[in-house]
Amino acid sequence: MAKKTKHRPKAARGATSVSALRAERGVDAITPAFVRWVASNHELPAASAMLILEPVKAVAAAYFEASPASDVTSFEPVPFGLALADVLGEVDKENEQVAAYIYEAVHLYLEFLSEADAWTGSDVDFEAIDDLFHEDDDEDGIPDIVAPELTQEEETAGLAGTELARRLNALLQWIGKGKDVTSTGSLRLKDIEGAAAAIGVAAMGAVQSVKKQQDVLSGNDDGGTRAGEPVRTVKAMKDEPKLALFWAALQSAKLIEVGSTRVRLTALAERLLAGEDGFSLTALRNFTADFLKLSMRDEDAWDPWTLQASMAQTAVLVAATTDTPPELERIRTASEAAGSSGVDGLVGQLVLGYLDYLAELGLLTIGTHVQVPPAVVGSVAAAMEDILRFGDEPEYELELPQPEPVTAMRPAAKRKNSRPRANPTDPILQLKVSIQQASPPIWRRLLVRSDVTLGDMHSIIQNSFEWDDSHLHGFQVGGRGGLTYGPPDVESYGPQERDENAYTLGEILPAEGDSMVYTYDFGDDWEHLIKVEKVLPADPNATVVRCTGGRGRGPAEDSGGAWGWANVVEAVSNPSHPEHLDYRDWLGLSRGETFDPKAFDRAELNEHLSHLF
Known part of the structure; x- marks a missing residue:
């Protein structure tokens, strides 16, 4: 396995872009006029004109991400410059031809708007945008910020x-x-409250006691929060x-x-x-x-x-x-x-x-x-x-290249591994997810749509057992030596992992009785057995995931695995244990507060799961 690095939740990367739809509709409406203008002024066929408009749609979509507008014949200079930079930034730095094609295609479109009297914005805005394509060599195409002269x-x-x-x-x-x-x-959960108070935020770690939260809300706490200010609990x-x-x-x-x-x-x-x-x-x-x-x-x-x-x-x-x-x-x-x-x-x-x-x-x-x-x-x-910098771009003084070898690009192209929409034929999987070796037992029964990816399942398990997603994780099918799946943006030093976002539960666990192991924290080694109990009929109206049962509170992070957590449970529950007070303090328990390792709130978990997708 590998060292954990930052990565975005892949389950949501493929969300449909409303801005891209706006751009598509706006450019489609003006396409006939553009095709005629290109044929008349540049002697290019309609097919070439259509491909020239693909980068225009990409820039327009990026522009609409910064503005509620949907007009492709009027832009404001600063967000337009940012949009162009954003699209160019998605191009491989070594592929100057594609970058040049995008640059020239957008410039040609602006030329069309001007010469065909199709520009609907102000002359000042058009001149400012046009200047982006005529900057001197030492300028980056973005207005400079001039700091005032101060001592x-x-x-x-x-x-x-x-x-x-x-x-x-x-x-x-x-x-x-x-x-x-x-x-x-x-920071550890026990220290979140103090750090948050220092920056004027009322928040505390999830393991803080109920009494502690009441003290803060009532203003009886000296942690730095204001009396009566709502305190948010975070994991x-x-x-x-x-x-x-x-x-x-x-x-x-x-x-x-x-x-x-x-x-x-x-x-x-x-x-x-x-x-x-x-x-x-x-x-x-x-x-x-x-x-x-x-x-x-x-x-x-x-x-x-x-x-x-x-x-x-x-x-x-x-x-x-x-x-x-x-x-x-x-x-x-x-x-x-x-x-x-x-x-x-x-x-x-x-x-x-x-x-x-x-x-x-x-x-x-x-x-x-x-x-x-x-x-x-x-x-x-x-x-x-x-x-705001475009980067060290080439000088875009190339003739407009022929469009045939250039792949049309849209902003959505950078999003991948998305979970597909509900399909009437995709079954629902009834899964039992159990933490192995846990005593007392800790498990959840989940109804999960079979079209979710393993990356989605990672998020589901994290929420189901109150984990913080602070450590590495991975899936394994077929026991030791079997296939492994994990996040794609970590550097592997064990068996080569497959991208967990490229495989769905239905592909990996298609039948009743199928199982795999999800391991979280390769120090504590929390192994979760995921077993298909039933394959239920498809339901296109079903939620992505729903918990129907479970037992046991989620173990605390960094508690030493199943055996370490058992020791924590024993110490906290036994007043004569030599580490009783230490562990109660570590879990944030107040004096007299009871600790039930078997506690599980299905309604609360379903509330958390409802916000995942």
């Missing part, structure tokens, strides 16, 4: 005065001499996005060092806390830039609304650094026009929520216009350096 003292004071800097300082002080981390470098640090963002920015800015078991402050962080001259500006500038970059382009984001919102947020932030910052009313109107439901409605909510959060942190001022404070503009420029 070091002014910039330092401006950055240090932000709420972001205050929360950064509180989080570094909380880390202090160091904290325990999991094998994936995340892992990554489930609290704001804390995960701060943590990633700390690492990116080299303010913390995360080891195999402990996280410690770096020398730079120590100097920042000490207020040493010459270090504050560099540290604050770097952290602010990294925080912004990570907040705009989350590497783990997979769902369409998050990706769309990311582009829109980036466009707004760039515009907010200029002499003509965007009007808040215009942003709100665009968000409201997207509707209150569906993907576009979610995009609008995410964008407005993002802007409000940046304003809360002092990185934006929101009045009639949305504007970046002068001291923060330099950090925004640094954050945008990678996000």
